[in-house]
Amino acid sequence: MNVKQPSELTDQELLNEVNSIKTSGITHALFIGVMFGIIIFSIWKNTIGLFTLIPLFLIYKLLDKSKRKQALELELKARNLS
Incomplete structure (x- = not known):
């Protein structure tokens, strides 16, 4: 799946x-x-092992999505859409 950068999105795609x-x-x-x-x-x-590492990986992935949200909000402010 190819994820576009926020600057490459159209206005409607960005809002969605x-x-x-x-x-x-x-x-x-x-x-x-x-x-x-x-x-x-x-x-x-x-029992530190796989039972501990899997949640750590999933937390990292969820926090990475919040970084994308911040980038999208900055792009919204730059385009005066918010």
Whole structure:
């Protein structure tokens, strides 16, 4: 899947992308909280391994999406669309 840079998107594509990311923010926060809980439980049970690494990877991926959201919002301000 080829992801376009925010500067390459048209105005309508940019607005659609920002709206889709805004609606998923609460869900991402919930998933990150659950994954932190899994990590804490794993450390509490003294089993640091794959059960700990998978949530860390998923948290990284979700935080990477928030960086994309920031880039999209900067592009919105640059185009005076917000």
